[in-house]
Amino acid sequence: MKNSRFHACATCIHFRPEKSGDSLKYYCARLGFETKTHYQFDCWNPKENIKKLMARESQVNRE
Template identity: 45%
Template sequence: MKKKSYQVCASCTHFQAFRLNSKMVYHCSRLGFETKPAYSFTCWSPKEHIVNLMKKRGVADNE
């Protein structure tokens, strides 16, 4: 299995992380349910700094 460098929930614009009752909760505002930072979905929209980093390193969006 190939490891994805960027295309994970934690680097998506819809990823939200917050503390609830002293526990970290990770949520996708687009999909509307709980997720984990390392999960990956086909609806991934990278944050601006991730796009810039990918361009700098010459990485394609679909990797």
């Protein structure tokens, strides 16, 4: 799945945005450190809505 266009921290179940004062920071709840929305890690576990989008796209590509 690493080659998937959906693969990014922002689409992972472990992604947590946290507002800190005037800024917004992003954290990986699994790894325990700050991340960026576009970063990619091998531990990626997509959110349910992303899984559905990937399945739909895969089905369209097979037709």
